[in-house]
Amino acid sequence: MTGFEPIPYRDGERALTGQLFRPDGVPRAAVAVFPTIMNPTPTVESKARALAEAGYCAMICDFYGATPRDLAEANEWADTLRADPRVYRTRLRAALAALGKASPGPQQAAIGFCMGGQAVLELARDGAELAAVASFHGLLDTAAPAGPDAVKARILVCHGDADPLVPREQVLAFWDEMDRAGADWHFHSYGGVRHGFTNPDPPPGNPVVGYDASADRQSWAAALALFDEVFG
Amino acid sequence: MTGFEPIPYRDGERALTGQLFRPDGVPRAAVAVFPTIMNPTPTVESKARALAEAGYCAMICDFYGATPRDLAEANEWADTLRADPRVYRTRLRAALAALGKASPGPQQAAIGFCMGGQAVLELARDGAELAAVASFHGLLDTAAPAGPDAVKARILVCHGDADPLVPREQVLAFWDEMDRAGADWHFHSYGGVRHGFTNPDPPPGNPVVGYDASADRQSWAAALALFDEVFG
Numbered sequence: 001m002t003g004f005e006p007i008p009y010r011d012g013e014r015a016l017t018g019q020l021f022r023p024d025g026v027p028r029a030a031v032a033v034f035p036t037i038m039n040p041t042p043t044v045e046s047k048a049r050a051l052a053e054a055g056y057c058a059m060i061c062d063f064y065g066a067t068p069r070d071l072a073e074a075n076e077w078a079d080t081l082r083a084d085p086r087v088y089r090t091r092l093r094a095a096l097a098a099l100g101k102a103s104p105g106p107q108q109a110a111i112g113f114c115m116g117g118q119a120v121l122e123l124a125r126d127g128a129e130l131a132a133v134a135s136f137h138g139l140l141d142t143a144a145p146a147g148p149d150a151v152k153a154r155i156l157v158c159h160g161d162a163d164p165l166v167p168r169e170q171v172l173a174f175w176d177e178m179d180r181a182g183a184d185w186h187f188h189s190y191g192g193v194r195h196g197f198t199n200p201d202p203p204p205g206n207p208v209v210g211y212d213a214s215a216d217r218q219s220w221a222a223a224l225a226l227f228d229e230v231f232g
Numbered sequence: 233m234t235g236f237e238p239i240p241y242r243d244g245e246r247a248l249t250g251q252l253f254r255p256d257g258v259p260r261a262a263v264a265v266f267p268t269i270m271n272p273t274p275t276v277e278s279k280a281r282a283l284a285e286a287g288y289c290a291m292i293c294d295f296y297g298a299t300p301r302d303l304a305e306a307n308e309w310a311d312t313l314r315a316d317p318r319v320y321r322t323r324l325r326a327a328l329a330a331l332g333k334a335s336p337g338p339q340q341a342a343i344g345f346c347m348g349g350q351a352v353l354e355l356a357r358d359g360a361e362l363a364a365v366a367s368f369h370g371l372l373d374t375a376a377p378a379g380p381d382a383v384k385a386r387i388l389v390c391h392g393d394a395d396p397l398v399p400r401e402q403v404l405a406f407w408d409e410m411d412r413a414g415a416d417w418h419f420h421s422y423g424g425v426r427h428g429f430t431n432p433d434p435p436p437g438n439p440v441v442g443y444d445a446s447a448d449r450q451s452w453a454a455a456l457a458l459f460d461e462v463f464g
Contacts, residue, residue: 155423161407161411161419168404168407172400175393175400175421175423178423179393179423179424183423184423184424184446185422185423185424186420186421186422186423186447186450187393187420187421187422187423188418188419188420188421188454189407189418189419189420189421190417190418190419191387191407191410191411191415191416191417191418191419192411192416192417214416214461215418217457217461218418218454218457218458218461221453221454221457222420222450222453222454222457225449225450225453225454225457226450229446229449229450
């Protein structure tokens with residue numbers, strides 16, 4: 001496992017490129033890694049590498065097919081993509097299909113950071129065939145809440161309690177939504193921790209983020225422990 | 233590490249007995265293990281053994297100096313002990329002192345289950361010199377909330393969201409209390425999980441409990457990961 005393998009895929013007309021990190025030996029499972037609103041960044045790449053080192057075939061997914069110039073452009077692209085949950089979910093599912101071709105096998109999971117954390121929850125709400133999803137500082141609200149028995153994935157949410165983008169009301173609403181859907185969820189809340197806590201090198205101009213070494217370490221350990229349980 | 237070593241200690245007139253499990257080699261730290269309202273049980277003993285296997289010197293603490301006949305008697309004894317937080321905390325601190333003598337060293341932590349989970353939070357609120365505490369399905373309310381900067385211990389709470397003894401209002405009040413105190417806290421909530429989720433063999437006559445294998449496994453992994461971080 002050294003560099004990544006580019007995985008071209010499409011969502012309709014849109015050309016996208018995954019970044020695949022293969023483990024040594026037979027993969028324990030395939031894991032889709034959804035990046036932040038900035039699309040792939042060094043922090044997210046380090047997480048995909050860590051998954052490969054832990055025995056998983058990990059693919060960083062592509063939200064846009066391009067790299068946003070700055071946060072303002074990323075916000076514009078993300079707003080467009082997320083305006084219709086069906087369009088958004090189709091984009092996300094295209095990544096799962098590409099990963100399934102690149103690393104065949106029935107066992108898939110997904111993790112995501114910030115917008116990527118929201119993305120994996122959208123996939124879970126949409127009933128994607130994922131054994132588990134882990135959201136790191138993802139938004140919890142949705143335009144299309146999960147219906148009864150829709151969620152197939154085990155859910156782990158790792159959340160900064162002081163995240164200005166996710167007030168406690170949104171946390172409680174998420175718990176209620178997941179309970180109504182009959183989902184199997186674990187929710188980890190870190191006191192005093194802000195948005196983007198896994199990223200030691202946040203993009204400039206974003207006042208809501210704050211790296212937290214302990215939350216980063218503990219949330220990662222939690223995701224690996226969940227995967228250990230789910231994938232044996 | 234085979235059987236336990238009895239550790240006699242006192243809280244005033246009350247004679248108490250700890251159960252000490254030593255690791256092979258030099259302990260990474262000493263961990264006080266506070267049992268459920270039933271005082272030491274096989275489940276709690278298995279946790280203390282697991283700590284010793286992970287390199288810690290673990291002592292199961294004694295709430296009463298005797299074994300309650302049944303849950304009704306345990307409730308009676310516990311109500312008496314907890315009626316005054318100063319009396320309760322003095323009893324708990326006697327265990328830390330006994331552990332400190334049995335396994336000298338500056339590094340102590342505490343974990344606890346049900347009433348024991350509440351006990352370790354009481355110690356944290358009281359400013360006990362503990363590097364970390366972990367509460368498993370413990371009650372979160374208190375008669376003596378933590379004052380500003382009182383809490384020295386890192387705090388991990390592992391909680392069943394469907395615990396009938398701990399409604400969500402109590403969860404939110406606990407977060408507020410910890411924030412006001414400036415504590416460093418991580419809170420893990422497990423959807424649909426009830427009280428006593430670590431105990432596969434609960435005492436009869438207690439309708440609020442329910443074992444949950446995943447919450448048991450994941451909460452234990454979380455505590456060990458926190459100790460890895462704190463004790464290096």
